[in-house]
Amino acid sequence: MVTHNLVNHNWLVEADGSHRPFGNPETLEPGRYYRLYRFLTELEDILEIFHDDVSRLEAIAPLVRKLLVSSYWLQLEYSVPDPSVGWSVNYLFREHEFPLTVQMVSWLPGQTSSIHNHGSWGIVALVAGQERNRLWRRAPQPDQPDRIELVDEVILNPGDVVALTADAIHSIEALGQEPTVSFNLYGVTRFDQRYEFDPATHTAKPF
Template sequence: MTSQDWLINNEGVCQAVDWGIPEVDSFRPYRLYRFLTDLEDILEQISDDALRLQAICPLVRQLLRSSSWLQIPMVEPNPETGWEVLMLYDEPFFPLTVQLVAWAPGVVSPVHNHACWGLVALLSGEEKNTFWRRSGRGDAPDAIEKIGDRIFSPGDVLCLMPEAIHHIEATSPEPTLSFNLYGETNYPQRFQFDPLAGTARNF
C-alpha cells in the first residue's frame, strides 16, 4: 500500500506533496463527528483552497487510520451505471459532503471538474486519473488539452483544486472504493467536457 499525498492544481498538474502526518492519540478514537468539527474550524479559519487542503489532508489520514469501519466495503457499484455513492454526511446549508464511492472494474467517468476543492482517498482497488486543462483558445473557450495521467492505489490521497479537470478509469479487476470529501460546489461552474468537440455543459 502506498501512502502519498497528491495535489492537482487548477492547471491539471499533478504533483506529490508532503503535508505531514498528525500525532495520533491511540487511546482516543478519531471519530467522524470530531473530524467534522475539525473541518468546520478549518473552513472558518482558512479561506485559501490550497491551504485548506494542506490542513485537511492529514486529518483524513488520521480518520482513515482510526476508523476501521470506513475500510469495510459498505457500498457496491450499481450494475446499471457501474458506480455508486454512499453519502456519509450532507447537511443542508453547510458547505461539505462526505461520501464513499464505488466504481466497477473498467468504468470510465466523463471528463469533468468539481467547481470546489475536493479530496479523494483510495481505500481499495486502483484508478487511473487523466488530467486536463483548458487550452486557452479564443475561438473555443471550452476546449481542453490533456496534461498527463497517473494510476493511484490504496493509501494515495488526491487533493483537487476547484478548476482541476480530470476523468477516472477503474483499472483493477475488483471494485475501486474511495473516501471522497468535497467543499461547496459552485454549480454554474461545474462542467462535463467533450475533448473532441471542444465543448462543455453543466454537470
C-alpha cells in the first residue's frame, strides 16, 4: 500500500516547536522475519536502556521503518474513517500496564485535529495520503498562562516519520483527495500533562 518518497524524512519535534531531521530515513529493504511481537520486545528493551524522550525516539524510529517495510499486512490494518467524526483508530496492540500503544489512524480528507500534546513520546509514520503537521509552542503571558503560538509546519508524505516528545504541541490536517493512514506508536500517557489548546481564547483543557 505505502509508496515511499524518493527521499524520506525523519523529523524530531520538541516542546519549543522546533523540528530537525534525525537518524537515517533511508527506506530499508523488506525483511522476512521481523514480526510485531519481535518489534514490541525490542521496544521494551529500548525503554529499559534509554530514559529520555529524544534518546528513545532516535532508537525506536529505525525499528518502526523496519516493521512497516517487513510487515505489509500491518499497513492494511486500518478502519475506514468514520464519517460522523472524520477519523478512526484501530488498535494493533495495547495491554494493561505495558508501556506502549500501537495504532493505525485514518482521517478523511480535509479533517483537522485539535491543537494538543500527547503527554507521552510518540512516533507517527505516514502510510498513505498527505498530512500537514502544524507545530506550536507555549508562549505564556501573565494574564494568559496557556497562550501558545504557531512556530512552523511539516508536510508528511508516505514514508515520512515524525517523532514527538511528550511536551511537543501539534495539530494535523489531512491534505489531498484521499484519506490519510498512519502508524502511531505512543509510550505511557501522563494524562495530567496532556492538554488541548485554544489559540483564540488562550486556554487549555485536559485532553
